Amino acid sequence: MTQPSDKALVPFVSVDHMMRLIHHIGIEPMLRGLADYIEADFKRWELFDKTPRVASHSAEGVIELMPTSDGEVYGFKYVNGHPKNTAEGLQTVTAFGLLADVGNGYPVLLSEMTILTAMRTAATSAMVAKHLAPKGADTMAMIGNGAQSEFQTLAMKAICGLKSVRLYDTDPAATAKCAANLAGHGLNVVACDTPEDAIQGAQILTTCTADKQYATILTDNMVGAGVHINAIGGDCPGKTELAPAILHRSDIFVEFPPQTRIEGEIQQLAPDHPVTELWQVITGAAAGRTSDRQITLFDSVGFAIEDFSALRYLRDQLPATGLYHPLDLLADPDDPRDLFGMVQRAAS
Amino acid sequence: MTQPSDKALVPFVSVDHMMRLIHHIGIEPMLRGLADYIEADFKRWELFDKTPRVASHSAEGVIELMPTSDGEVYGFKYVNGHPKNTAEGLQTVTAFGLLADVGNGYPVLLSEMTILTAMRTAATSAMVAKHLAPKGADTMAMIGNGAQSEFQTLAMKAICGLKSVRLYDTDPAATAKCAANLAGHGLNVVACDTPEDAIQGAQILTTCTADKQYATILTDNMVGAGVHINAIGGDCPGKTELAPAILHRSDIFVEFPPQTRIEGEIQQLAPDHPVTELWQVITGAAAGRTSDRQITLFDSVGFAIEDFSALRYLRDQLPATGLYHPLDLLADPDDPRDLFGMVQRAAS
Numbered sequence: 026m027t028q029p030s031d032k033a034l035v036p037f038v039s040v041d042h043m044m045r046l047i048h049h050i051g052i053e054p055m056l057r058g059l060a061d062y063i064e065a066d067f068k069r070w071e072l073f074d075k076t077p078r079v080a081s082h083s084a085e086g087v088i089e090l091m092p093t094s095d096g097e098v099y100g101f102k103y104v105n106g107h108p109k110n111t112a113e114g115l116q117t118v119t120a121f122g123l124l125a126d127v128g129n130g131y132p133v134l135l136s137e138m139t140i141l142t143a144m145r146t147a148a149t150s151a152m153v154a155k156h157l158a159p160k161g162a163d164t165m166a167m168i169g170n171g172a173q174s175e176f177q178t179l180a181m182k183a184i185c186g187l188k189s190v191r192l193y194d195t196d197p198a199a200t201a202k203c204a205a206n207l208a209g210h211g212l213n214v215v216a217c218d219t220p221e222d223a224i225q226g227a228q229i230l231t232t233c234t235a236d237k238q239y240a241t242i243l244t245d246n247m248v249g250a251g252v253h254i255n256a257i258g259g260d261c262p263g264k265t266e267l268a269p270a271i272l273h274r275s276d277i278f279v280e281f282p283p284q285t286r287i288e289g290e291i292q293q294l295a296p297d298h299p300v301t302e303l304w305q306v307i308t309g310a311a312a313g314r315t316s317d318r319q320i321t322l323f324d325s326v327g328f329a330i331e332d333f334s335a336l337r338y339l340r341d342q343l344p345a346t347g348l349y350h351p352l353d354l355l356a357d358p359d360d361p362r363d364l365f366g367m368v369q370r371a372a373s
Numbered sequence: 374m375t376q377p378s379d380k381a382l383v384p385f386v387s388v389d390h391m392m393r394l395i396h397h398i399g400i401e402p403m404l405r406g407l408a409d410y411i412e413a414d415f416k417r418w419e420l421f422d423k424t425p426r427v428a429s430h431s432a433e434g435v436i437e438l439m440p441t442s443d444g445e446v447y448g449f450k451y452v453n454g455h456p457k458n459t460a461e462g463l464q465t466v467t468a469f470g471l472l473a474d475v476g477n478g479y480p481v482l483l484s485e486m487t488i489l490t491a492m493r494t495a496a497t498s499a500m501v502a503k504h505l506a507p508k509g510a511d512t513m514a515m516i517g518n519g520a521q522s523e524f525q526t527l528a529m530k531a532i533c534g535l536k537s538v539r540l541y542d543t544d545p546a547a548t549a550k551c552a553a554n555l556a557g558h559g560l561n562v563v564a565c566d567t568p569e570d571a572i573q574g575a576q577i578l579t580t581c582t583a584d585k586q587y588a589t590i591l592t593d594n595m596v597g598a599g600v601h602i603n604a605i606g607g608d609c610p611g612k613t614e615l616a617p618a619i620l621h622r623s624d625i626f627v628e629f630p631p632q633t634r635i636e637g638e639i640q641q642l643a644p645d646h647p648v649t650e651l652w653q654v655i656t657g658a659a660a661g662r663t664s665d666r667q668i669t670l671f672d673s674v675g676f677a678i679e680d681f682s683a684l685r686y687l688r689d690q691l692p693a694t695g696l697y698h699p700l701d702l703l704a705d706p707d708d709p710r711d712l713f714g715m716v717q718r719a720a721s
Contacts, residue, residue, distance in 0.1 A: 032463065033388060039701035040381060044719035052716075079427050081442050083475045088447050090438050094429050099436050103449075103471065105478020111709045115380065115477055119703045123451065127431045129463055130453020139704035143712055172706075175713035199710055206713050352700075353387035355467045356487035358520075361459045362547055364491055365523035365554050368400075371392035 033357035036349040038136035038339060046339075046348045047140070053183035056176075059148035060155075060184050062334040067152075070304035072096060073330050077284045085109060091329035099125045100333040102138055108235050116172065117235050118142065124336045134340050135352060138332065143173050145335035146327060147180035150255045154185050154229055156306055156313050157278060157321040158253035162228035163188040168220055168242055169234035169258060170194035170203035177231055177257070178203075182212055185229075189213040193223035221247060232266045233257040245270035250318040256290050257325050267322075269293045275322035278303050278313075280331075289324040300324070381705035384697040386484035386687060394687075394696045395488070401531035404524075407496035408503075408532050410682040415500075418652035420444060421678050425632045430610075433457060439677035447473045448681040450486055456583050464520065465583050466490065472684045482688050483700060486680065491521050493683035494675060495528035498603045502533050502577055504654055504661045505626060505669040506601035510576035511536040516568055516590050517582035517606060518542035518551035525579055525605070526551075530560055533577075537561040541571035569595060580614045581605040593618035598666040604638050605673050615670075617641045623670035626651050626661075628679075637672040648672070 038046070047055055066073070074094040081088045086107030093100055104120035111117055120138035125131060154162070165181055167174050170192050181187035190212055194200045200216045207214045217223040220242065224230055230252055232242045245268045248254070254275065258266045267290050277300045279285040286296060303323075305311035314321050343349050358367035386394070395403055414421070422442040429436045434455030441448055452468035459465055468486035473479060502510070513529055515522050518540050529535035538560055542548045548564045555562045565571040568590065572578055578600055580590045593616045596602070602623065606614045615638050625648045627633040634644060651671075653659035662669050691697050706715035 037700075040704045041701055041719075043704075044716050047716055048720045074429055076427065076429075079424060079438065079440060081422055081424075081440060081447055081475075083442075083444070085476050086478055088440075088442075088473060088475070088478050090427065090440060090449060092427060092429060092436075092438060094431075094436075096431070099429055101438060101451075103473075103480070105473070107476075107478045110477050113477070114707075114709060115479065116703070116705065116709045116712070119479060119705075121480070121702055125436060125451075125453070127429075127436070128433050128455075129458050129461070130434055130436050130455045131463065131467060132451070132469070137702055137704060140712065140716060171710045172712040202708070202711055202714065206711070206717060352385075353389055354469055354485055355464070356388045356391075356485060357464065357467075359462075360550070361462060361464045362519045363550055363554070364464070364488065364520040366550065368392050368395055368488060369554060371389075372396045 032131060033353060033355040034351035035132045035135050035354045036343055037352040038349045040137045040140065042348040043137050043140045046342060046346060049346055049348065050342065052179055056144060056148050056151070056180045056183045059145055059335055059338050060152040062338040063145065063149050063331050064152050064307060066330050066334040067304045067307045070330070075281060078329065091332060093329035093333050094127060097127055098337070099127050100336050102329065102332040104142065111235070122332055122336050124340060131355065134336060135354065136336060136339055141335050141339065143176045145331050146173060146257065147176035149331050150177055150231065150257065150323065150325060151180035151184035153278065153303060153323045154181060154253055154255060157323065158185060159228050159251055159314065159317060162253065164191065164227045165229040165231055166191045166193065166223040166227035168193050168223060168230070168232045170199040171233065171235060173233050173257065174203045175206045177233060178207060178212065179210060181229065187212065189215065191215045191217050191223040191225065191227055193217045193220050229253050229255060231255040231257060234266055240266055241268050242266040243271060244268050248320065250320065252320055254320065254322040255325065256322060262287055262292065265290050265293055272322065275320040276301065277322045277324055278306065279324050280326065280328040284328065285324055285326050288326045291324055380479060381701060381703040382699035383480045383483050383702045384691055385700040386697045388485045388488065390696040391485050391488045394690060394694060397694055397696065398690065400527055404492060404496050404499070404528045404531045407493055407683055407686050408500040410686040411493065411497050411679050412500050412655060414678050414682040415652040415655045418678070423629055426677065439680060441677035441681050442475055445475055446685065447475050448684050450677065450680040452490065459583070470680055470684050472688060479703065482684060483702065484684060484687055489683050489687065491524045493679050494521060494605065495524035497679050498525055498579065498605065498671065498673060499528035499532035501626065501651060501671045502529060502601055502603060505671065506533060507576050507599055507662065507665060510601065512539065512575045513577040513579055514539045514541065514571040514575035516541050516571060516578070516580045518547040519581065519583060521581050521605065522551045523554045525581060526555060526560065527558060529577065535560065537563065539563045539565050539571040539573065539575055541565045541568050577601050577603060579603040579605060582614055588614055589616050590614040591619060592616050596668065598668065600668055602668065602670040603673065604670060610635055610640065613638050613641055620670065623668040624649065625670045625672055626654065627672050628674065628676040632676065633672055633674050636674045639672055
């Protein structure tokens with residue numbers, strides 16, 4: 026058997042490699058690194074090829090492909106969303122992703138992205154909160170204590186200087202799990218019995234629940250002036266977390282309007298309801314928070330460029346860490362026209 | 374380090390595995406097996422989720438994602454097309470693909486598809502020729518002797534009973550390579566100096582060239598009555614191989630009209646030029662060849678369902694052959710809500 030050439034071998038970051046990378050770098054430095062790459066790509070937002078994700082819906086959930094390109098590098102993520110998976114002991118969301126060279130179309134990185142998606146979603150939330158949350162915000166209500174809750178919390182600590190988190194979940198076991206995981210990370214962690222209790226004193230309200238239906242995690246009378254809402258869980262048609270009245274009182278910031286209007290909280294609003302694109306806040310072209318009384322709302326659905334940034338960050342960590350292995354993914358005959366000959370010679 | 378669970382491990386078929394599988398099964402039996410799976414999926418064409426491929430175009434080429442689903446299984450292929458790659462010693466087309474369970478969104482198979490795409494493209498061409506070529510067709514002109522030419526030829530032998538192939542390429546070295554590779558496969562192989570010579574006595578004309586521009590591989594006066602044209606190479610906007618006059622004399626059969634009108638030979642025709650969908654010929658709902666004098670034309674661009682069929686065939690070969698290895702692609706914590714805890718415990 027002839028050995029494949031270097032071009033045929035694609036660096037692959039497994040789940041095991043990803044976990045080792047997080048420990049090698051440290052989770053907070055890695056969240057900061059990811060946020061820096063994401064912010065850099067938001068600053069050059071206009072040059073990206075932006076396509077709404079390609080979704081295949083079924084009764085049980087959705088499978089999506091999220092491609093983008095900056096003209097030199099192409100990236101895409103495969104991701105599913107199946108709310109009922111948890112009851113069967115499976116992840117609601119699993120993902121993997123890829124980078125390729127636009128010039129020749131050859132993949133240059135394949136990676137697990139279940140963990141990396143949780144990391145980039147948290148890094149994005151915190152990078153946005155850095156721009157929109159009120160000055161001095163140091164307390165967050167974390168409503169929904171599932172798989173993303175610890176990542177969200179640590180990103181807010183690493184990037185926004187969060188000191189306290191107030192946890193609430195309809196399932197007290199999820200809150201106990203989240204509180205136990207956050208112990209020893211230098212935060213004041215408070216487990217709360219009601220969402221009303223959780224939001225006491227919090228300047229940042231993060232909602233991250235997984236029901237695939239119109240839900241009302243936050244009602245209008247719970248949300249006071251001057252807070253920043255980080256709405257993570259409303260991310261597909263029919264799935265929202267906030268009462269419409271809250272949306273009407275908020276200044277709403279989104280990643281990519283054509284996608285958010287279908288998938289985000291604002292699917293509850295008129296299609297021409299004004300929203301601000303985050304990249305314009307980050308470049309200074311649009312205003313972010315303009316008063317202490319304002320409610321800012323990040324209607325997060327996750328966009329392909331954030332995955333692209335995360336894969337770009339990951340790729341840049343590989344040479345120094347070696348935390349990958351080469352995958353024999355691409356056929357690469359010595360003579361590119363002789364694919365058949367390569368197959369034939371493999372018989373010997 | 375805890376070991377990942379079975380659910381986290383996705384069977385991966387490398388290039389090496391794929392080559393061994395071809396030799397284990399035999400290339401002609403495998404082409405017949407693929408054609409059977411493709412034909413079976415054309416028969417249930419209507420139930421598939423059909424999306425035009427999602428293309429990212431650049432000056433150098435295109436990167437595409439081709440998803441589909443039959444409601445129980447989801448599949449997609451990543452494929453690039455970069456005509457200039459050959460000059461740099463790279464494949465024009467590389468690909469990989471994936472199947473997933475629609476019910477929970479978990480991937481169940483990842484495979485190289487550079488070789489498998491050549492196999493499925495050839496199997497599709499031959500399956501279509503079985504339905505459309507004139508009775509007793511046993512001679513093919515193979516115009517373009519690149520990476521797909523031997524696969525096309527052997528599929529026509531395995532599925533349609535081809536006895537002779539007449540080779541032509543603008544580069545005589547490509548023809549010599551193809552002829553050498555086909556030696557010993559039980560075919561009469563004739564190397565020709567001109568395309569006019571190659572089509573002498575051929576009832577099947579296959580064009581498979583790689584130029585990304587409007588080319589005229591076959592001119593009108595070269596094509597006589599009663600032939601079947603298997604047009605493979607015209608497969609992206611701006612890339613065609615046949616003179617428009619030939620199209621006007623032919624009955625044209627296509628995979629998925631919305632895609633073929635953009636990418637196929639028929640991009641040269643009016644958008645309402647009549648075409649027949651192949652699945653209707655295969656189910657008997659539409660006529661195929663109706664006379665000995667008719668020119669039938671398969672305007673092949675490749676559709677996601679063919680890749681789905683090929684991956685389905687591949688998956689069914691794995692239990693008996695063991696020609697795969699389990700890839701640690703999916704994070705799968707014992708408690709699905711405890712992704713962070715899994716990462717944290719990996720430190721020890």
